[in-house]
Each structure stands twice: as structure tokens, then as C-alpha cells.
Amino acid sequence: MKISFNVNGKSTSVDVAPDTPLLWVLRDTLGMTGTKFGCGKALCGACTVHLNGQAVRSCQTAIGSVSGQKVTTIEGLGGNHKVQKAWIALDVPQCGYCQPGQMMSASALLASNKNPSDEDIDAFMSGNICRCGTYPRIRAAIKQAAKMA
Amino acid sequence: MENMIKNETRRDFLKVSGSVAGGLALGFYMPGRHNVAVAAEATSSPNAWVKIGQDNTITIMVARSEMGQDVYTSMPILVAEELEVDLSKVKVEFAPPAEVYINALLGGQLTGGSTSVRDAWEKLRKAGASARMMLVTAAANEWNVDASQCKASNGMITGPGGKKVTYGHVAAKAAAVEVPKDVPLKPSSQFKVIGNAKQKRLDTEAKVKGQAQFGIDTRVPGMLYAAVAMAPMIGGKVASFDDSRAKAMPGVKAVVQYSRGVAVVADSYWQAKKAKDLLQIQWDGGPNAGNDSKSIWDGIRTASEQPGAVFREHGNVEAGMGQAAKKVEAAYQLPFLSHSPMEPMNTTADVRADKAIIITPTQFQQLIPHVVGGATGLKPEQVEVHTTFLGGGFGRRVEVDYAIDAAEISKAVGAPVKMVWSREDDMTHDSYRPASLMKLSAGLDASGKPVAIRFHSTSPSISARLFPSIVKDGIDPFAVEGIDNYPYDTPNMKLTYQMHDAGVTPGYWRGVSHNLNAVALECFIDELANAAGKDPIQYRIDMLDMGSTKHQWSGLSAGVPVGARMKRALEEVRAKSGWGKKLPEGHGMGVAVMEGYNTVIAMVAQVSVSADYDVTVEKVTAVVDAGTLIHPDQALAQMQGTINFGQSACMWGEITIKNGGVEQTNFDMYRVARMNEAPKVLDIHFIKSDSTPGGLGEPGTAVIQPAIGNAIFAASGKRCRTLPFSPENIKGSA
Numbered sequence: 001m002k003i004s005f006n007v008n009g010k011s012t013s014v015d016v017a018p019d020t021p022l023l024w025v026l027r028d029t030l031g032m033t034g035t036k037f038g039c040g041k042a043l044c045g046a047c048t049v050h051l052n053g054q055a056v057r058s059c060q061t062a063i064g065s066v067s068g069q070k071v072t073t074i075e076g077l078g079g080n081h082k083v084q085k086a087w088i089a090l091d092v093p094q095c096g097y098c099q100p101g102q103m104m105s106a107s108a109l110l111a112s113n114k115n116p117s118d119e120d121i122d123a124f125m126s127g128n129i130c131r132c133g134t135y136p137r138i139r140a141a142i143k144q145a146a147k148m149a
Numbered sequence: 150m151e152n153m154i155k156n157e158t159r160r161d162f163l164k165v166s167g168s169v170a171g172g173l174a175l176g177f178y179m180p181g182r183h184n185v186a187v188a189a190e191a192t193s194s195p196n197a198w199v200k201i202g203q204d205n206t207i208t209i210m211v212a213r214s215e216m217g218q219d220v221y222t223s224m225p226i227l228v229a230e231e232l233e234v235d236l237s238k239v240k241v242e243f244a245p246p247a248e249v250y251i252n253a254l255l256g257g258q259l260t261g262g263s264t265s266v267r268d269a270w271e272k273l274r275k276a277g278a279s280a281r282m283m284l285v286t287a288a289a290n291e292w293n294v295d296a297s298q299c300k301a302s303n304g305m306i307t308g309p310g311g312k313k314v315t316y317g318h319v320a321a322k323a324a325a326v327e328v329p330k331d332v333p334l335k336p337s338s339q340f341k342v343i344g345n346a347k348q349k350r351l352d353t354e355a356k357v358k359g360q361a362q363f364g365i366d367t368r369v370p371g372m373l374y375a376a377v378a379m380a381p382m383i384g385g386k387v388a389s390f391d392d393s394r395a396k397a398m399p400g401v402k403a404v405v406q407y408s409r410g411v412a413v414v415a416d417s418y419w420q421a422k423k424a425k426d427l428l429q430i431q432w433d434g435g436p437n438a439g440n441d442s443k444s445i446w447d448g449i450r451t452a453s454e455q456p457g458a459v460f461r462e463h464g465n466v467e468a469g470m471g472q473a474a475k476k477v478e479a480a481y482q483l484p485f486l487s488h489s490p491m492e493p494m495n496t497t498a499d500v501r502a503d504k505a506i507i508i509t510p511t512q513f514q515q516l517i518p519h520v521v522g523g524a525t526g527l528k529p530e531q532v533e534v535h536t537t538f539l540g541g542g543f544g545r546r547v548e549v550d551y552a553i554d555a556a557e558i559s560k561a562v563g564a565p566v567k568m569v570w571s572r573e574d575d576m577t578h579d580s581y582r583p584a585s586l587m588k589l590s591a592g593l594d595a596s597g598k599p600v601a602i603r604f605h606s607t608s609p610s611i612s613a614r615l616f617p618s619i620v621k622d623g624i625d626p627f628a629v630e631g632i633d634n635y636p637y638d639t640p641n642m643k644l645t646y647q648m649h650d651a652g653v654t655p656g657y658w659r660g661v662s663h664n665l666n667a668v669a670l671e672c673f674i675d676e677l678a679n680a681a682g683k684d685p686i687q688y689r690i691d692m693l694d695m696g697s698t699k700h701q702w703s704g705l706s707a708g709v710p711v712g713a714r715m716k717r718a719l720e721e722v723r724a725k726s727g728w729g730k731k732l733p734e735g736h737g738m739g740v741a742v743m744e745g746y747n748t749v750i751a752m753v754a755q756v757s758v759s760a761d762y763d764v765t766v767e768k769v770t771a772v773v774d775a776g777t778l779i780h781p782d783q784a785l786a787q788m789q790g791t792i793n794f795g796q797s798a799c800m801w802g803e804i805t806i807k808n809g810g811v812e813q814t815n816f817d818m819y820r821v822a823r824m825n826e827a828p829k830v831l832d833i834h835f836i837k838s839d840s841t842p843g844g845l846g847e848p849g850t851a852v853i854q855p856a857i858g859n860a861i862f863a864a865s866g867k868r869c870r871t872l873p874f875s876p877e878n879i880k881g882s883a
Contacts, residue, residue: 079357095215096540
């Protein structure tokens with residue numbers, strides 16, 4: 001089935017089963033591998049992308065439900081997004097695998113809350129697991145990004 | 150792995166043969182194999198640490214796997230320091246398997262044991278220095294001046310009268326220069342790159358932009374995708390299967406049985422996965438099918454009645470106990486744990502008639518040609534291995550099982566295949582941190598000091614499964630870490646280990662048996678301090694053995710005195726943590742100290758324990774003596790990471806077994822620390838030192854656990870000896 005949607009500002013059309021998770025459409029069909037597979041059950045946040053500006057878990061988002069909508073992935077964050085600048089400034093990633101998801105969550109948080117408190121950060125970010133233990137740097141980077149214009 | 154544990158010090162340069170594009174390449178072989186030092190001409194030879202092309206491209210090969218611990222930057226730092234190049238202009242490549250890249254501390258091209266920097270410390274600085282000296286000599290020859298009149302700096306050589314050339318310009322000539330035999334290294338006072346607090350990671354930008362290539366991101370032309378079904382019972386096999394429904398699904402190219410399961414191969418992963426879910430498989434449960442956690446623990450308890458193998462003994466422990474004024478006994482029980490790195494196991498394999506290409510996130514690239522060769526009928530030299538970035542490793546990727554699986558599947562379908570495990574596959578087919586039962590007893594004299602210590606652990610042996618040749622006299626060197634270096638001065642002691650196969654695949658897990666033995670020991674020492682009515686920090690300081698370490702088995706730091714380092718770390722952590730200050734009701738501080746992989750860490754955890762025994766880690770103060778820090782900010786990152794990993798394990802980690810298989814399948818059942826649950830404050834201090842570097846990727850994982858256990862006791866009066874420190878286990882303890 002042909003499904004059209006917008007990825008990172010570009011109109012895109014794919015021919016896949018409508019129950020295919022957005023995650024696998026991005027990774028396999030479109031070759032955009034920045035979005036990661038971690039658990040397949042919306043438990044870890046590695047696959048987080050923005051759907052119309054909201055953070056969603058792409059492993060639990062059927063492509064059929066994305067028709068005509070706007071998806072932003074880590075590739076679409078642009079590289080100069082304040083979250084990415086802060087992540088680079090603080091050398092946040094270790095293995096780096098969860099970080100695209102962490103940054104997509106963090107950028108969604110900052111889009112809705114310009115100056116998040118520790119509690120706000122905890123509440124928003126606790127769906128994203130990092131096994132390397134970069135949490136202190138993620139927290140610091142979110143605060144640093146919040147201070148950027 | 151015969152060289153494992155042996156500490157080789159002599160290393161020789163190797164001339165890399167097979168000149169190609171005219172440049173300089175330098176490598177090292179292990180001692181005893183190539184004794185003649187010679188230099189080489191090549192930019193494309195794989196057997197090199199440093200490659201300087203005539204186009205001035207400087208490439209530093211990283212022969213260890215980057216799984217977060219920063220080898221992608223810390224190892225090039227060592228080369229760049231002596232090579233005199235700007236690290237930001239250097240190209241970094243992952244090395245293929247080759248003898249030149251063997252880790253002398255482990256005897257294989259293997260990333261583990263917190264050895265990467267320790268093994269590289271001299272080797273890579275000498276590689277950089279030798280290359281620099283040869284480039285300088287080549288330039289001096291060209292100018293007809295003495296090399297001492299020339300200077301290398303920032304990728305350029307300058308000579309008398311304003312002469313100046315790039316490294317690339319003289320690279321081809323440098324390759325003809327004799328390799329220097331005497332390679333003086335800079336004193337630490339002259340370090341510019343090593344120890345630079347502002348040095349950034351070289352892989353951050355790619356990781357932040359989503360461009361870093363992990364194994365799972367591999368795409369090759371004509372590639373198909375495999376999803377697999379493996380036996381739910383550990384060691385189970387396929388008895389029979391019906392694939393009629395799976396085969397009828399769209400995109401499915403083939404359904405193949407391989408050694409330990411059934412794979413569905415399709416045009417995309419999701420098609421493969423959906424079809425895989427429709428397979429009807431009858432399993433042969435194998436020898437462990439009847440196991441459950443209760444029977445496994447019964448087995449461990451029964452095995453613990455055996456005397457075990459003595460790995461350290463002095464004095465007469467029975468006589469010492471007999472004279473003691475007071476006796477303390479305890480048994481600590483630690484569960485199986487999963488590695489659960491964020492990137493599930495995967496491999497892309499392209500197995501053809503005369504060649505195989507394996508692209509995989511592995512910690513043990515050297516082994517892959519052998520096992521893939523064995524599984525496919527190819528010779529090891531026909532197997533090409535490419536190591537990608539690893540989405541976490543923690544020891545899981547020392548195993549090569551998933552590379553074999555992918556190779557078998559690719560061979561069966563005759564096409565390149567990317568096999569991707571689901572999280573469920575990954576969690577139920579892990580190799581698990583062994584469970585362990587540790588029985589301790591001590592006899593205290595009238596002053597409360599232990600005059601006798603008895604330690605007896607019973608646990609599955611990882612090395613007996615993976616590297617049986619290093620197991621000697623019933624002792625697995627990787628099962629006695631964190632206790633054979635018992636750091637206290639105790640006149641009578643006997644330490645024993647009882648190997649026990651529990652039917653659960655045991656695996657190396659970040660910190661290995663430090664996470665068992667040091668956890669039990671440092672909690673037990675706290676029990677002794679309490680029994681003696683002494684302050685836990687001063688009690689430890691007063692009984693430290695100030696002589697050399699007594700490692701006989703696990704000693705990558707054998708013979709190094711650690712007592713003085715521990716004393717200093719304990720004193721500093723006491724001062725920096727505010728030890729002894731008045732805390733709110735329900736709060737407590739606990740201390741632990743350990744030497745592991747030649748790093749000494751003293752840690753104080755401050756926790757609060759609720760009325761329902763929910764534990765919150767309020768603050769962790771750590772004082773770390775890891776010798777020279779190569780990349781200080783990432784040394785800090787490793788301490789932050791190991792504390793988090795160990796906290797997660799000791800508070801929630803537990804793999805349980807039912808019907809022969811692992812019960813936990815995903816992060817809803819195997820709980821790991823999330824941001825809101827991590828320690829609220831980490832206060833980490835490094836002791837300034839110019840000693841040889843210690844390992845940093847693992848030891849912190851162990852130390853945090855007893856620090857938390859002891860803090861729970863201080864906060865609640867509950868001595869929890871069964872991990873994890875869950876509300877149920879704390880509530881159920883004395």
C-alpha cells in the first residue's frame with residue numbers, strides 16, 4: 001500500500017504494509033539509520049522521532065497512521081540544533097546508540113518547556129534508557145541547550 | 150589465549166611488508182615472533198598503528214572496539230602525543246583482525262578487562278615516536294643536515310634556515326629509514342595531548358548527528374534481512390517446525406534452519422519478523438529444560454558444601470578462629486545478570502563459495518575468522534571481518550555466537566544477510582553474569598580486628614566455558630577477582646572457590662567477578678566494623694596491608710602496593726563526602742574500597758530508605774586513583790557510567806529461570822536505571838598521579854554496589870545480603 005508522508009521537510013512515498021512500524025520504514029525502506037531499534041515495545045526510547053512536533057516511539061507507530069503527517073528524525077534535527085550543540089559541547093555520548101532518541105526527546109521537551117526543572121527533565125526523559133550511564137551529562141546538556149537562544 | 154594474564158613487557162617493531170602507495174606504516178608484533186625491527190613502505194597495509202600517506206593523510210588505527218569507553222579517542226591520543234600531530238586532523242579507522250593488534254595483557258585481539266589503554270600505554274606512544282623519528286631522519290637526509298637540527302611539530306618538520314616540509318612529503322623516504330631501536334618517550338611533564346582536560350571525543354559529532362555506523366546500521370548491496378526464532382530453553386534445539394504460514398507472508402525469501410534456531414529471511418526486517426512470529430516450532434528443551442531458579446539455587450547451595458579450590462591461604466584459619474574473641478558469619482547471594490546493551494545483537498554476513506565478509510559489532514574480532522570458518526567450511530584467512538561501532542558491549546560482545554548464526558544463515562540462502570535480534574532474543578540468549586553464593590566468616594580479636602578470615606564462593610565459571618586453558622587447579626582467574634587481592638592485613642586466612650555449572654550460560658560482564666567477590670567482601674567488612682563498634686572508614690584504614698598486593702590469579706596489578714593508595718583514597722573520600730555529618734532520618738552513608746585492574750577506588754554512597762524500603766541514591770562521592778589519565782573528561786565519563794551501571798545492577802538487576810529459560814524478556818521485566826532513578830549527585834575526584842594508567846571501564850561498577858548496601862544498613866539497620874537491594878529483599882533481611 002502506498003503511503004505518503006513528510007520526512008524532515010521532504011514529501012516521501014513508500015509502498016509497505018500499513019502496520020509496518022515507522023521505525024522500520026525509516027531504517028530499511030528509506031535507509032535513514034539514525035533512528036535506532038532498542039526494544040520494539042516503546043520501553044527504551046531509542047527509536048524516538050517527532051510526529052508533528054511531538055516525541056513518539058517510532059517502533060509503536062504504524063506507518064498507516066503517519067499518512068500525510070510530518071515526521072522529524074535525528075537526521076532532520078539539522079546538526080546545528082541547540083540540543084545537538086549542547087550534546088557536542090559536553091561530549092554526552094559514550095556508545096552513542098541511545099543518543100538520537102535522547103536528543104529527539106530532549107528537543108521535544110525544550111520545544112514545549114523553555115526552561116525545564118530537574119523534575120520536568122526526569123518526567124520527560126525517563127522513557128529513554130541509556131545503559132552507558134550518560135544521564136548526568138544528558139541533564140546538563142538539556143540545561144545548557146535551554147540557555148541557548 | 151595462552152598469553153592471558155602473563156604480563157609481557159618486551160615489544161618489538163615490525164616491518165610491515167608489501168609496499169603499496171609509498172608512505173610510512175608502523176606496527177608491532179608480539180614478542181618472540183619477530184625480533185628484527187624494520188620499517189615499511191605502505192599506506193594500505195593493515196598491519197599498522199600509524200599510516201602516513203604522501204597526500205599527508207595521517208591515519209591512526211584503533212584495534213580495540215569502541216563501545217562507549219572512548220578507545221576511539223584515548224588510543225589515538227597516545228600516538229598523537231609522540232607523533233606531534235593535531236588530533237583533530239587525524240583520520241581514525243577500526244583495525245581488522247591481525248596478529249599485530251593482539252592485546253598483550255589478554256593474549257588476543259580482544260577488548261575487555263579494562264586493558265585497552267594499559268596495553269597501549271607504551272606501545273602506541275612508541276609507535277608515534279618511532280614514526281616521528283623516522284620522518285625527521287628522512288627530512289634531515291633530504292636537507293643533508295643532522296636530525297638533531299630538525300624538529301617535528303604539528304605534522305611538519307622544520308630544519309635550519311627556515312626549511313619546512315610536511316610529514317606526507319617525506320613519508321615515502323621515511324619508510325626506507327631504519328626503525329630506531331632506542332625510542333625515548335616524553336616525560337609526563339611535557340605531555341600536551343595526554344591529560345588535556347579540554348580534549349573532545351573524536352566520535353561525538355558522528356554520534357550526535359546520527360551518522361555513526363553501528364552494526365545494525367550496516368547496508369550492503371543485495372542484502373536481505375533475517376529475524377530468528379531460538380529455543381526458549383537455554384541450550385534447547387529445534388525438534389521440528391512448520392513454516393507454511395511464514396513462507397506465505399509477503400517479502401519472505403526463505404525459511405532456514407541453522408544450528409540453534411530457525412531464521413526467516415525477507416526483503417525487510419519487519420517482513421521477516423512478522424513471518425517469524427508465524428513459525429510453529431517444536432523445541433527439544435535439552436539438558437536444562439527442567440531448571441528453574443529454585444532448583445538452580447538449591448544446586449549452588451549443595452555445591453557450596455564442597456571444599457572448593459584454595460586460591461589464597463596463609464596462617465592457620467581454624468586456629469585463628471579458635472582464638473577469636475568474637476565470630477561473624479554471613480552468606481551473600483548474588484543473582485544472574487543480563488548485559489542488555491542498547492543495540493541488540495546483530496551481524497551482517499556475506500558468505501560465498503570462497504570468501505566471507507562479516508560486518509559486526511564485536512569485542513573479539515580475532516576469533517571470528519576461526520569460528521565463521523569452522524561454521525561455513527572456509528579457511529580463517531578467507532573470512533574478512535569489519536568491526537563497526539558497538540551500541541554498548543559490557544562483555545556481551547566478547548561472545549561470537551551471533552556472528553556464527555548470521556554466517557550460517559547467509560550461507561544457507563546464498564546472499565548477504567543482516568540478522569537482527571529482537572530485544573527478547575537478546576535478553577533470553579545472553580551470557581549472564583554468574584550467580585554466586587559467597588560464605589564468609591571472620592574471627593575478631595578483643596580490639597575488633599580480624600585475626601582470621603574465611604571466604605568460600607560457589608559460582609559458574611565463565612572461563613571454563615570460553616577459555617578452559619586458563620583454568621588451573623579448579624580456579625578460574627576471572628572468578629576470584631576482587632578477593633584474591635584481599636587488601637587487609639589479616640594473619641590467618643583461607644580463600645576458596647567452588648566451580649559449579651548451573652545450566653545457565655555464564656558470561657564476562659563489565660567488571661566480571663569484582664561484582665561478586667568485592668561486593669560480598671566490602672559488605673562483610675562493614676559487618677565486621679559494626680561488630681567491632683568501629684567507624685567503617687577508620688576500621689578499613691587501620692587494617693590495610695601496606696605491602697605488595699598478593700594477587701596470584703587475577704593479577705594484572707600483581708605486586709603493586711595498593712595499601713597506600715587505598716589509605717589515601719579512603720581519607721579523601723571521608724573528607725569530600727562529609728562522612729559522619731548528621732543526616733536526616735532514613736538517610737545513611739556507606740563506604741567501599743577496591744583495587745581492580747590497577748585502579749583504586751574509594752566510594753561513599755548516601756541513600757535514603759523509605760518506610761517501604763524503597764532506596765534512593767542521593768549522592769555518590771568517589772575518589773579514584775587510576776594513575777595517569779589519558780583523556781580526563783572521558784575518565785570522568787567512565788566513572789559516571791560505571792557507577793550508573795553498578796547501581797542499576799545492584800538495585801534492580803536479576804535474571805531468573807523458569808522451565809529452563811530466562812523469564813525476563815524486555816526492559817519491562819528486566820529493570821534498568823532510568824534518568825529519574827540514577828544517583829542524584831555524582832561527586833567524582835581523581836587523585837593526581839603520573840603512574841602507569843589503571844583501567845577505568847569496569848572497576849567502578851563493583852565498588853558502588855557494596856557502598857549502596859552499606860548505606861542501606863546505615864539508613865535502615867537492614868543488612869541485605871541477597872541482591873538486588875529490592876524492597877522485598879531488604880524487608881526480608883535481618
